[in-house]
Amino acid sequence: MKVNDMKDKIKLALAQISSTRENKEANLQKIEALTFKAKEQGADLAIFPEMSLTGYVVRDQFYELAETIPGPTVEKVEALAKNTGMHVIFGMPELSEKTRATIFNTAVLVGPKGLIGKYRKMYLPTHSVFEEKRYFRPGYQTAAFQTDLGNIGLCICYDLFFPEVLRLTRLKGAQLIVCISASPAVRRSYFETLTCARAIENTAFLAYVNLAGVQDGLQFWGGSRLVSPTGDLIAKAKYDEDDFVTCEVDYGDIRTAETFIPTLKDLRPELFDKLKEYSELL
Amino acid sequence: MKLTSSVLEMDFSETQKRICRFIKEYVENADAKGIVLGLSGGIDSATVAALSSLAIGGDNVLALMLPEKENFNQKDIEDAKVVANKFKLQNQICDMSNVLEGFYKGIPVFEPKDRLCKGNIKARTRMIYLYYYGNKLNRIVCGSSDKSETMMGYFTKWGDMAADITPIMDLYKTQVRKLAIHLGIPQELALKPSTPALWPNQTAENELGIKYETLDLILYGLERFMATEEIANQLIIHESIVEKVKARWLANEHKRRNPIAPKMGYRTVGNDFRLPRHTY
Numbered sequence: 001m002k003v004n005d006m007k008d009k010i011k012l013a014l015a016q017i018s019s020t021r022e023n024k025e026a027n028l029q030k031i032e033a034l035t036f037k038a039k040e041q042g043a044d045l046a047i048f049p050e051m052s053l054t055g056y057v058v059r060d061q062f063y064e065l066a067e068t069i070p071g072p073t074v075e076k077v078e079a080l081a082k083n084t085g086m087h088v089i090f091g092m093p094e095l096s097e098k099t100r101a102t103i104f105n106t107a108v109l110v111g112p113k114g115l116i117g118k119y120r121k122m123y124l125p126t127h128s129v130f131e132e133k134r135y136f137r138p139g140y141q142t143a144a145f146q147t148d149l150g151n152i153g154l155c156i157c158y159d160l161f162f163p164e165v166l167r168l169t170r171l172k173g174a175q176l177i178v179c180i181s182a183s184p185a186v187r188r189s190y191f192e193t194l195t196c197a198r199a200i201e202n203t204a205f206l207a208y209v210n211l212a213g214v215q216d217g218l219q220f221w222g223g224s225r226l227v228s229p230t231g232d233l234i235a236k237a238k239y240d241e242d243d244f245v246t247c248e249v250d251y252g253d254i255r256t257a258e259t260f261i262p263t264l265k266d267l268r269p270e271l272f273d274k275l276k277e278y279s280e281l282l
Numbered sequence: 283m284k285l286t287s288s289v290l291e292m293d294f295s296e297t298q299k300r301i302c303r304f305i306k307e308y309v310e311n312a313d314a315k316g317i318v319l320g321l322s323g324g325i326d327s328a329t330v331a332a333l334s335s336l337a338i339g340g341d342n343v344l345a346l347m348l349p350e351k352e353n354f355n356q357k358d359i360e361d362a363k364v365v366a367n368k369f370k371l372q373n374q375i376c377d378m379s380n381v382l383e384g385f386y387k388g389i390p391v392f393e394p395k396d397r398l399c400k401g402n403i404k405a406r407t408r409m410i411y412l413y414y415y416g417n418k419l420n421r422i423v424c425g426s427s428d429k430s431e432t433m434m435g436y437f438t439k440w441g442d443m444a445a446d447i448t449p450i451m452d453l454y455k456t457q458v459r460k461l462a463i464h465l466g467i468p469q470e471l472a473l474k475p476s477t478p479a480l481w482p483n484q485t486a487e488n489e490l491g492i493k494y495e496t497l498d499l500i501l502y503g504l505e506r507f508m509a510t511e512e513i514a515n516q517l518i519i520h521e522s523i524v525e526k527v528k529a530r531w532l533a534n535e536h537k538r539r540n541p542i543a544p545k546m547g548y549r550t551v552g553n554d555f556r557l558p559r560h561t562y
Contacts, residue, residue, distance in 0.1 A: 022561050059556040060549070131556075185300060214307045216559050219300055240303060 009250045010149045010176075013038030013046040014224040014235065016243045018213025021055030022065060028053065028076060034244060035086050041246050044149050045087040049180050049211040049224075050157050051105070053092035056182035057215035062135045066095035066103045069118050074108060081110045087149055089209075091156065091180045094120065096137070105136045107154045107180050109145060119143035119154035123162050129184065129218060130158075144172035150251055153204075157181040160194045160208075163201060164275070170202040170264070176249055177202070181210040185221040185240070192223070199227040203257040203264060205249045212242045229257030283506065285499050285516040290457055294464035297457075298333065301449045305337035308447055309422055311560065316342030318415045319424040320408050320442075321365060321373065322479060323347075323358030325472055326426040328365045329458050330449055332465040334424055340370030344415060348408045350378040353479055361471050368466065378407050401480025405441030413444070422446045430455040430494060433501050434527070435534025436486065442478065443537070454498040492523065500527045 015034040020026040031048055038046040050056065053073060054065045067073050073092060081088050087110065094106035105121040120139025124132035142165060144153040153174025159165045160179055169177055177198070183191050191208070199206035206227045211220035224237040226247045235247030258264060283289070309317060317334045321327050334343045347362050349355070359375070366373040385403050386392050394400065416423040425445025427437060432451055437443045450458055455476065462472040476486040476494075487493055492500075496517065503513040503524075510528055514521035536542075540552045549555040 021558055055558075058558050061558065134556075214304055217304070219304060240300075 006146075006148060006150045006251075007044070008252055009248055010044045011042055011246055011248050012207055012226060013041065013043035014207065014209050014226065014237055014243075014245045014247065015046050015048050016209060016212050016222050016224040016237045016245070017048060017052060018211060018220070018242055019049070019052050019055040019215075021058050021215060022061050023055075024053055024065065024073060027055075028073065031077070031088070031090055032080050035080055035084055035088055037244065038246070039084045039086050043086070043246050045089065045152075047178055047180065047207055047209045047224075048088070048090040049209050049220075050091040050107070050182040051093065052090045052180070052211070055215055056211060056220075057218055059131070059135075062093045062103055063101055066093035068097050069094050069106065069108060070115055071095075074110065074115055077108070077110045078114050081112050082114075085112045087111045087116075087147065089152075089154070089178055089180065091182075093136075094118070102137050103135055104139060105132060105156060106139075107143075107156055107178070109147075109152065109154060111147060111149075116147055117143055117145045117154075119156065121156040121159060122165055123158045125158040142168040142172060144169050144174035146173065149176075150249070151175050153177040155179045157183060160191065160198055163198065166198045166202055166204075166206075170204050174204060175251055175254055176205040176207065179206065179208045181208060182220060183210050185219045188221045188223060188239075195225060195227050196231040196233075199229055200231040200261060201263055203229040203254060203261055205229060205251075205254075207249075212240060229254050230261065283503075283508070285503055285508070285513060287456070287495065287499070289502055290454060290498060292453075292457060292460075294461050297453070297461060298336070298465065301333050302337035305334055305424070305447065305449055309338055309342075312422060312446075314422045315420045316344065316422070317424045318344045318346065318412055318419065318421045319426065320412055321345035321347055321362040321371070322426075323355070323361035323365075323471070324426075324476055324479075325455075325462055325467075325474070326428050326431075326450065326458060326476070328361070328467050328471060329462045329465065330424055330426045331365055331371055332369050332462070332467060333449055335369035335371055336465070341372065343369075343371045344419065344421065345371040345373040346411055346415060347373065347375045348378050348411055349375065350382055350404060352379075352382075353404070353482055355479070358479070361474075364468065364471065376411055378404070378411065381407055381410075397481045401478070401484075402438045402441060404480050405438035405478065406444075409441050409444040416446075424449065425451070427451050428455050428458050429453055430498055430501060431486070432538065433504075433531050433534075434490060434497070435530060435537045436490060437478070437537070438480075439537050454501065455494040456498045492527070496523075497527065500524050501531070504528055504531060 035046045094104040096102040107119045109116045122139045126133035151173040153169035195208045209224040212222040226234040237243035237245045423445045425448040510524040514524045
């Protein structure tokens, strides 16, 4: 894909859903219905939350629910993308092809021509109510994919707390960074701050799509949003409830942002060696 | 962190919204026909009753008033009725006296002067009433435990803690009082001394030996891993008071958990058998 072939403007559908736990069929139906709705509303890309395929609080059942990528679910989403001409991003537990019980928390990007790529969550929260390291192996690669819709980077939820993940994603070329999430309500203010911060410091669009609903007492706060490269809220979904919002990414805005907030121009590579050195000594 | 009463301030509109959402979604997902709860005339159950009514409508909330002759308190019944009327709850009075007498007579070693054991029978009998109605009417049993009492272990095991949901268990008592006033519960009721009502003239603060205003700040500090010395210094109280609260909190973890089993198998119930509570 040549960069010149990509669109200057694309339309996103932030599909903020509450997943039914352990019911992939029901969740896939929701993904299908909302992808068609996104298509009807002129969107190019429909984005669903972290673990939207299975629900987030499923604990030991991850071992039963995980699938390889490609695998049966991705094939269904590929067919959906082909039928609608849409791009789709969703979250699922990914089973390693080489083992029987090694699982990743993965974001999948599918386009009309099939699977484009995947991202395995690098930072797995295992504190407070979170127990992701118990179940998942972390990813080791950031992800930025050149597509018909521009260069799209992927990250997941807690990754937002680590600027280096999104910085690297941006340096790989991502101009739209999609963060899918399953964030409980008590942490809302952190995410509202960090989504803006990560967008500004990278002068990139940041689309954040969070779960809604309640799972085992955890109330997911929704609040999905598209943040501009200068940190402005372009669109915002309702708090707490299922919602569906469309919004436009105008890549032309990145040039204006980069000249006004030239963080990439001013980047100091030598600091990263020091970061590595001192983080090892913490 | 500065340990003052301001740390317990909350956005009570947001708190109400989140708890109501929790109740509504739980009842709907469980395919239950509503809620049954005990309405004592005290602040915790009044708050939970109000939240339940706001979440699913008073028609779907059955409030049981469960008096008994030894500890009968007309004012509590009247306060409970005020709440039931204000929030349009279904309600029923069940006099437990005969049932309790049956227990007292039926236990060969029953000792009437042992008020703790006797009082616990009352708390567990209330539980039996609530679960009977819950079972009979396909309703969720809604508990009224708050965070202060739960952390202190100030409850009857398998008694007042027995419930399907506990909507205010993550709120300290002083927060519950403010939430109650926010919900429109009369101030007089919201601020009256808390009691488990297991025997006459019993009050929670007397038994705990500390005011909730102080206790809640100690517990808040412990929740956030503050050292006892630091908590004591900030609250200008003797460290032994904080240590006593901490010791009681830690000693009662067994009351807050399911029974323990020796590890024998591959995955063990209540231990490393980690399953979602429900499949919805």
